[in-house]
Amino acid sequence: MTALFKYDENNKIQRWIRSILIVIASLTIFVAIWWFLSLTLNFNTVPTPGETFDALISFIQNGDPETGRSAWDYLESSLSTFVKGFLLAAIVAVPFGLLLGFVKPLRELASPMIEVLRPIAPIAWAPIFIYTPALSYAWGPALVVFMGIFFPVLTNTMFGVTRIDSGWIDASKTLGANSTQIFTKVVFPASVPYILNGIKVGLGVGWMCIVAAELYAPPLGGIGFFLTTCATNGQWPSVYAGLIIIAILGLLTTGLAEQISKRVSKRMGME
Amino acid sequence: MDSMPSLNMPIDEEEDIEMPLPEGIVHSPLSFEDAQISIVNLSKSYRTDDSETVAIQDFTLDIKKGELISIIGPSGCGKTTVLRMIAGLMPPTSGKILIDGRECTGPGPDRGMVFQDFALFPWRSVIQNVEFSLEVAGVPKEERRQRAERYLDAVGLLEFKDHRIHELSGGMKQRVGIARALVNKPDVVLMDEPFGALDAQTRNIMQVELLKVLAKTDQTIIFVTHSVDEAVFLSDRIVILTKRPAKIKEALEIQWPHPRDRASADFTYLRKRILKQLEKENVLD
Numbered sequence: 001m002t003a004l005f006k007y008d009e010n011n012k013i014q015r016w017i018r019s020i021l022i023v024i025a026s027l028t029i030f031v032a033i034w035w036f037l038s039l040t041l042n043f044n045t046v047p048t049p050g051e052t053f054d055a056l057i058s059f060i061q062n063g064d065p066e067t068g069r070s071a072w073d074y075l076e077s078s079l080s081t082f083v084k085g086f087l088l089a090a091i092v093a094v095p096f097g098l099l100l101g102f103v104k105p106l107r108e109l110a111s112p113m114i115e116v117l118r119p120i121a122p123i124a125w126a127p128i129f130i131y132t133p134a135l136s137y138a139w140g141p142a143l144v145v146f147m148g149i150f151f152p153v154l155t156n157t158m159f160g161v162t163r164i165d166s167g168w169i170d171a172s173k174t175l176g177a178n179s180t181q182i183f184t185k186v187v188f189p190a191s192v193p194y195i196l197n198g199i200k201v202g203l204g205v206g207w208m209c210i211v212a213a214e215l216y217a218p219p220l221g222g223i224g225f226f227l228t229t230c231a232t233n234g235q236w237p238s239v240y241a242g243l244i245i246i247a248i249l250g251l252l253t254t255g256l257a258e259q260i261s262k263r264v265s266k267r268m269g270m271e
Numbered sequence: 272m273d274s275m276p277s278l279n280m281p282i283d284e285e286e287d288i289e290m291p292l293p294e295g296i297v298h299s300p301l302s303f304e305d306a307q308i309s310i311v312n313l314s315k316s317y318r319t320d321d322s323e324t325v326a327i328q329d330f331t332l333d334i335k336k337g338e339l340i341s342i343i344g345p346s347g348c349g350k351t352t353v354l355r356m357i358a359g360l361m362p363p364t365s366g367k368i369l370i371d372g373r374e375c376t377g378p379g380p381d382r383g384m385v386f387q388d389f390a391l392f393p394w395r396s397v398i399q400n401v402e403f404s405l406e407v408a409g410v411p412k413e414e415r416r417q418r419a420e421r422y423l424d425a426v427g428l429l430e431f432k433d434h435r436i437h438e439l440s441g442g443m444k445q446r447v448g449i450a451r452a453l454v455n456k457p458d459v460v461l462m463d464e465p466f467g468a469l470d471a472q473t474r475n476i477m478q479v480e481l482l483k484v485l486a487k488t489d490q491t492i493i494f495v496t497h498s499v500d501e502a503v504f505l506s507d508r509i510v511i512l513t514k515r516p517a518k519i520k521e522a523l524e525i526q527w528p529h530p531r532d533r534a535s536a537d538f539t540y541l542r543k544r545i546l547k548q549l550e551k552e553n554v555l556d
Contacts, residue, residue, distance in 0.1 A: 167388055168392060170386070173377075174359075174378050174382060175403050175452075178407070269393035269436055269437040270394065
């Protein structure tokens with residue numbers, strides 16, 4: 001155990017091995033607790049990790065025997081909802097965040113609205129969006145994801161703009177930049193690290209929204225739908241397999257966003 | 272060289288008045304005919320809910336084209352405020368600033384500025400920082416690259432042109448700051464304690480380098496500093512301010528040629544004389 005804590009901080013390979021060991025140790029303990037709980041509780045809603053693993057492999061290899069759809073079919077549906085919601089949120093939230101951050105009166109006017117809407121759990125919007133005929137299944141679940149991603153991106157972008165070093169603005173003014181140029185050549189680049197951070201946070205929230213939104217949208221047939229049908233049929237190991245897929249995808253997207261955000265900030269000299 | 276008077280020394284007012292000016296130093300008028308910049312009755316006060324702080328009061332000063340004028344005063348006296356008002360980054364409460372007879376109301380590329388904390392854009396490379404003013408003025412790409420390279424060469428940073436700002440030392444950063452402020456040939460360059468963030472040795476080197484770069488131009492430089500040594504080394508004229516509200520205590524013209532010897536008797540003596548005046552501002556309340 002102590003080997004985990006004693007290491008040479010300057011040795012890249014040791015650092016790397018150590019972080020992998022920590023992840024393995026953590027997940028092993030997690031699986032052990034899960035195993036213990038499933039055996040002691042003996043609920044059919046808590047399958048053992050082994051049963052879940054078998055279900056996961058079977059789902060990936062053979063798909064869903066009930067519907068004949070492959071794992072990829074389910075995933076594709078969830079991902080397309082997610083991407084729609086994410087792109088929409090980024091396209092709307094970034095320009096709005098920049099504008100509200102840059103123009104103080106607008107920010108003052110908008111802040112109470114944002115503060116009223118922000119605490120509402122995105123999933124609370126699901127029935128409203130999905131039962132609105134114009135949105136329905138095509139846009140309803142995507143808009144739930146949108147609500148989850150929109151606010152973190154908006155508030156982080158706004159915060160980034162208000163935190164811009166006033167020296168940069170002063171410098172650009174004495175160098176002859178007009179308001180538009182200050183906005184495009186100083187405010188926007190200076191906010192990029194904050195925007196990326198907002199996207200990183202938003203992606204995490206977005207993943208939490210997707211499954212819940214799909215519970216209201218059976219015709220879409222996403223992972224959320226898979227979970228509900230398996231639960232109704234009592235196939236609990238498959239439900240857990242679905243959860244694992246969601247967890248892995250969530251980790252991959254936020255991990256990717258984290259890497260992009262780190263690299264861009266470093267490249268821009270703004271760590 | 273090491274003849275700095277102790278700041279705790281009791282001040283003898285009589286001695287101060289009697290300290291004569293060394294050769295080559297004369298009292299300078301605050302107003303004259305052929306001024307490029309006229310600062311007329313400039314005042315600045317800050318108002319909070321229940322009090323008003325007067326930072327600058329009735330500040331009047333004419334500045335000649337092509338001179339390097341230092342503004343020196345006790346810390347917190349409002350030197351930087353004067354500079355920021357000339358830059359147009361801050362509106363005066365009353366009074367006005369005329370440049371070639373035109374009243375200046377906002378910032379513009381005719382007045383370049385060099386900042387104490389450099390204020391360089393970290394997301395741009397060294398040369399892209401220098402090109403900024405040319406870029407916003409719509410100068411074609413090839414021309415602005417050539418002009419930026421010329422100024423980077425002048426400050427000795429041509430080989431670092433593609434580096435990122437965070438890869439540079441403090442002294443190198445301020446060389447970029449100076450090149451950036453000079454590249455679009457502003458009429459006036461405002462320098463706000465430009466070497467204040469640098470160590471003493473780098474500071475001395477930068478002063479020598481600055482004079483070399485400026486020798487090739489006819490730009491007017493308004494230089495704010497709290498270093499008497501720096502002001503005496505660089506300036507054609509030194510304006511000494513009182514504590515808040517800042518007024519002009521004395522203006523001295525330094526006719527000595529460059530390079531100046533910091534260790535010479537006259538240099539040391541003048542520095543001591545100015546320090547004494549500042550000391551009085553700091554100590555007496």
